[in-house]
Amino acid sequence: MSKSKLDLFSVINTIILSIIGILCLLPFAHVLAKSISSKNAIIAGDISFLPKGFQIDTFKYVIFETGFANSLLISVFITAVGTFCSLLFTVMAAYPLSKPDFKGRKLILLIYVFSMLFYGGIIPSYILMHSLGLINTVWSMIIPFLIVPFNLLVVKTFFEGLPESIVESAKIDGASNMRILFSIILPISRPVLATIGLFIAVSYWNDFFHPLLFISKPSLKPLQLYLYDMVTSSGDQFWQMGLEEMANITIEGVKATTIIAAVLPILFVYPFLQKHFEKGLTIGSVK
């Protein structure tokens, strides 16, 4: 009895979810088809979900002859350096805050939480960066995420859950606070570091707001901003650039190819990180 109920439910469930899944994939399939189809097929609007007139010239053009590769490098740099620095700073801020006998702990925590709830505004942020002389530098895109209060709280909670005995025995052996943190606490904090690190990396990779605000130098555009400018640009300028004369290249094709090229790195990396993501979503909830 329960077996047959389970079967019917599963079957219908599977069908419905599969349909929804395929529907989500269709726009992506359309863009993918456009990116490898021939120029005239794209212009005539003949592409639905399958490519027509296969060509990879557009890919070659986008990857080698536009600012795409440069923007990709910028994004990778920001994500790598930003994640490392952010983890460093977050851990260094969370550790003292996890010690109950730290004077002023409540006040400092309050300040962090307060900044989590209220944002200063676009213009004050710009003025701040400007007065620090960081406009049009890579650091203006790294600094905003260096300490994210949510991550701070998660790490702090994790540290609080570690047994006191390890710390005490290290203190008896004469270790300084820094040494305890880096040689003893960190190695056993791998789960939280991996998870928070992942969240931070995704924030950096996807960030488009801070580059939009702080960057006007074309060579410093990270991938998301480059993609945004590319997709929203008007056809006029492409004509001026003589794009249409090139054998297989047309505006719509370039836009579609840029989109696919921007998504590919994440597609390759995600399967390896999926399980960390799942773990991370629940890590803050378990005390």
Added chain:
Amino acid sequence: MKKSIALLFLSFLLVLAGCTSKESDSDGNVKNGKSTLKVLGFNAPFDPNKSVMAKDIEDTTGYKVEYFMLPSENPDQKLNIEIASRADYDILALSPSQFYTLASQGALLPLNDLLNDYGENIKKAILPESWELTTFDGEIFGIPQKNERANIEGGLYVREDILNNMDIKIPTNLDEFYDALVKIKEETNLVPLTGGPQIWIPTIFSAFGLATDWAEVDGSLVPRLLMPETKEYIAFMKKLYDEGLLDKDWAINQPATVKEKFASGKAAFVFGSWNDSPQLVPPLKESEPSSIISIVQPLEGKDGSVGIQASQRLMWIHAIPRYSKKHKDAINFMDKKLQFDNFQYLTLGVEGETFTEENDIYNPIHPLFSEKRQDAWWYLNGMDEHKYPDMWLARIKKDENIFHYFQELNNPYDQYAKSDPTAWAPPMDSESKNGQALNQAEEDFFIRFLLGNEDLNSFDNFIENTWKEDGGAEIVKEVNDWYSEQKK
């Protein structure tokens, strides 16, 4: 010990944070090739610092330049924030609305003295009436750059081969046009005229005497929407729609889908610009090699009215922020670029190598012209208004389709071109406030009108109670106030 080191380190960081790096300030004196100028321009899909143009400009003027760009969406917001925070720029390439906003805020430097001292070539290159567009109370705030050449931008593309098969000629007036549409509907399965969602087709409303956006009637300016002939025009379009002579998807079409329909051979007539030809013609030629794509000139009405609005507008204004310390260098730089030989070199290249000239007709030499001067358009800080209109044609000749259709549309320029009296008007407040919403309301109304849910009576209603109330009356008033000022 460790604590004091930590404290020392901390205080060092604080000191570092306190010192902002200052640009070595020159006193604005003209030095050849010593200072780096920072130029902010509009968005384009390439890095201007990496183009061959950047080097050529540096070699010609002796100035090192760093180029920056605004984002493609909402550039005004970013521009305002940066100028308000005194971001380090020496030259700004501004759209008309950006220019008027910044000029009215007092953010731009008056250029009169600088032009007199260092801007001889700039003053020579640009006509006096153009300077009026950027002058307020006698002070010049920017270098005007108009569109390259007043020209007819759009026309009705037609499948002449289809007409030939039915033994009809390209229509020249409304009746011939109507007959052609009817025959196409009866004898082929093509959509006669595709378009939408807008109801306006310049080639057709030319026959109703509605060529320009604004027309002078008894001394004041009336927008096309309020002209009495408009009612006749929309009635005509409704007739076409009811008889199946318009694309039945007119209401839901988008400009891109319209072009696709023509390019894939599904429609006989479509309105487009010469710019659209690379997208319309090659795909059609590939799928139907016998196709002949021609242009229908503006149709003539029974009373002889005919005409189409020529495209003329102020495109960019080049200005200097008031706080820039390198203003003298900035003017000197722009002046050098407008010195005629330099200007020709930077826009067309080297004669005999990238272009040829004979009797004022300029031709590009492929492929060097594209390789070297592809991006030249972005770097312009004003153009030589005497020669560039002809020189610019060389750029269009890059693509044979574009040049062919440009000529088709513009050979009869003198015959058809009409000038809009508001072509050189500054952006109007009322227009930027309500213009978009009004245009949308108008478009929605006409869609309902075509589909039969509204009629000519409700059109009057729409004008009086919706369009005028929601900002239309304001716009008409502001335009006419400007116009009466001009006429004084």
